[in-house]
Amino acid sequence: MAVLTLERKPLTFAERTYLPQIFGGLKTTFAHLVRKKQTLEYPEHRPAIPPGYRGVPTLVMDPNGREKCVSCQLCEFVCPPKAIRITPGEISPDAPNSHVEKAPQAFEIDMLRCIYCGLCQEVCPEEAIFLQNQFSMSGYTRAEMVHDKARLYELGGTLPDKHLKWDHKKAAAAHGNAH
Amino acid sequence: MATELKFPDSAAKAAGAEQEFSPEQMSLSMGPSHPSTHGVLRLQLELDGEIVIKCDPVVGYLHRGDEKIAENMTYNQFVPYTDRLDYLAPLANNMAYAIAVERLVKLEVPARCQAIRVLTAEMARISSHLMGLGAFGLDVGAWTVLVHSLNQREHLYKLFEELTGARFTTSYTRIGGVSRDVPAGWLDRVGAFCDQFLPALEEILALLTRNKIFLDRTVGVGVITKADAIAYGITGPNLRGSGIALDLRKDKPYSGYEQYEFDVPVGTKGDSYDRYLVRGEEMRQSVRIVRQIIKNFPGGDWFARDARKIFAPPKDKILSSMEELIQNFMLVTEGPQMPAGEVYFEAENPKGILGFYVVSKGGGVPWRLKIRSPSFCNLSILPKICVGCLISDVVTLLGSLDFVMGECDR
Helix, strand or coil: CCEEECCCCCCCHHHHCCHHHHHHHHHHHHHHHCCCCCCCCCCCCCCCCCCCCCCCEEECECCCCCECCCCCCHHHHHCCCCCEEEEEEECCCCCCCHHHCEEEEEEEEECCCCCCCCHHHHHCCCCCEEECCCCCCCCCCCHHHEECHHHHHHHHCECCCCCCHHHHHHHHHHCCCCC | CCCCCCCCCHHHHHHCHHHHCCCCEEEEEECCCCHHHCCCCEEEEEEECCEEEEEEEECCCCCCCHHHHHCCCCCHHHHHHHHCCCCCCHHHHHHHHHHHHHHHCCCCCCHHHHHHHHHHHHHHHHHHHHHHHHHHHHHCCCHHHHHHHHHHHHHHHHHHHHHHCCCCCCCCEECCEECCCCCCCHHHHHHHHHHHHHHHHHHHHHCCCCCHHHHHHHCCCCCCCHHHHHHCCCCCHHHHHCCCCCCHHHHCCCCCHHHCCCCEEECCCCCHHHHHHHHHHHHHHHHHHHHHHHHCCCCCCCECCCCCCCCCCCHHHHHHCHHHHHHHHHHHHHCCCEEEEEEEEEEEECCEEEEEEEEEEEECCCCEEEEECHHHHHHCCHHHHHCCCEHHHHHHHHHHHCCCHHHHHC
């Protein structure tokens, strides 16, 4: 096993006078003075957010404007701080997407409890819940910080969908091979 | 009835003058919101003038009952809670927890997953030590060190953010793998970080290593002898500072640490200065490990593909196939399926040995989860080494022990 014993040399006379340290420290300071600036003037300049960032959780629609959530309540179950509350509801039989059958009647995320862990997004079988780029949330009241369904869709918007699984399902049912 | 008034007898008072003016003990409560106690540690000090004669650490202000919480959720749901143990090195905690649970089911993750975990754990070690050194410098009056070390830590956080999606609470590992693969070009950026970090580290350390003021504050202060270090269960850089070369990465290699070449730095005297030197050198060694991993980064899977009852199927499959969809529902609601049994695993974390003792009665929820936190054990020596110190040395001691209360109180 490679063990490295750290040496300790006593200070030399020059070092005991503290002068070399002062000049060394000044050298460091002046060297940094002319280097590239490391800070950001925050509210005016925003940091670049990498893709896959775990910001505010939102609900998204598919490109056809259909709400993706089918209120399976898996995110509600997995959420470690129990920040999500879903009331499942039915889709009316007249609606074009009535074959999906279920949609959330109410969907609330308590942003005072949310820990931005991203487990909801990870487990969602419909890619309906997404953690997006926004990282600073604030409000004047506690009630304001509980995001309801309308607010969640407003924050989420529309995201591209690779699978469009319910549209495929409907098309398959129309051809008589639903399963 | 008239109150009887008593007046002190001046003659008697003069006779007892010596006793009256002899130094008195003073009790002083340091913390829980004192800047040098690094969180919410409270020290109940008994002082004789400026000399500490008794020190009583009071812990538990940050107690959240993590061990009990773990019993009420599946193994994967507990991962975000491990971030909040040693919150200066969450990636290392994530890894220790995941390996502990995987040992329960004797699951070996693929080489690529192991390499990612070791890589992130070593980066977490650098980031934790940077904060440790910076705060230590700050405690003894060297403000510049913190500024430069936080700047370097910021570079690391940018990399963590890109990899895991969060700067601080990474929640990166899952049982049987990690939450996502490394993004394209990320390894090159880690390499670039290493290249600029080593000169920057030398610059930071040069501010302290031969600084007379720093040496005056740290040399010979808070000496932990070898025997004491072992008796009190001190681990990590604090133990190695006392000259004992115990490093689980070498002694009981896990997650493929045996493939990498690195040295274990040890101190000679066991004082605060030695603990500082050990941390500085450990960062250089971590960079060595990181570079070796980047050079030979294994390909293949980044999660255990054959562990179908443990790791969730790929997202594409969940969205398109019925079997995988059901499997996903089962995994989330029932948890990763573990056999009955118990396991203890400890990992060499930046702060010392972090151990997880998991008892399972089968199924996806632990029956009991015990966390052995290094900060708690390292703090236990405080009442011993504080005695006889000046009160200003207590600040040095706290800085040199480099503990995190989130982990200590858990």
